[in-house]
Amino acid sequence: MRKRTLESIEKKLIQKKQQILETIEGELANEIEGVESETITGDIVDEANSSYEHLIYSSLTVKEQEKLSEINEALNRLNEGIFGRCVVCGKPIDEKRLRAIPEAKMCIACKAKQERRKN
Numbered sequence: 001m002r003k004r005t006l007e008s009i010e011k012k013l014i015q016k017k018q019q020i021l022e023t024i025e026g027e028l029a030n031e032i033e034g035v036e037s038e039t040i041t042g043d044i045v046d047e048a049n050s051s052y053e054h055l056i057y058s059s060l061t062v063k064e065q066e067k068l069s070e071i072n073e074a075l076n077r078l079n080e081g082i083f084g085r086c087v088v089c090g091k092p093i094d095e096k097r098l099r100a101i102p103e104a105k106m107c108i109a110c111k112a113k114q115e116r117r118k119n
């Protein structure tokens, strides 16, 4: 995958992450006083140490938490240079799929198999 493609995917992932966090932050902002909002810029999922981060994280719905950790995992894979590979079969994930769902960690075939198991 080209560097420019990866960069635009990374931007998308960060945007998605911020969208989730901003929603929560907006809801909490009215309730919390005297807390620096800068403290949430860190990696919330991996470092939910401070009470404020913990508060934000715990007010996420399960779906939002899942989404956030998927996004963080994808960002980690980007940093490690292994982004775009299916975590199940190791084959490259279709670039079109990654543009649509940048946090996708499975190729379409493996995803379909997983869905079938669920139902």
Ligand SMILES: [Zn+2]
Residues within 6 Å of the ligand: 086, 087, 088, 089, 090, 091, 106, 107, 108, 109, 110, 111
């Ligand atoms: Zn696969």
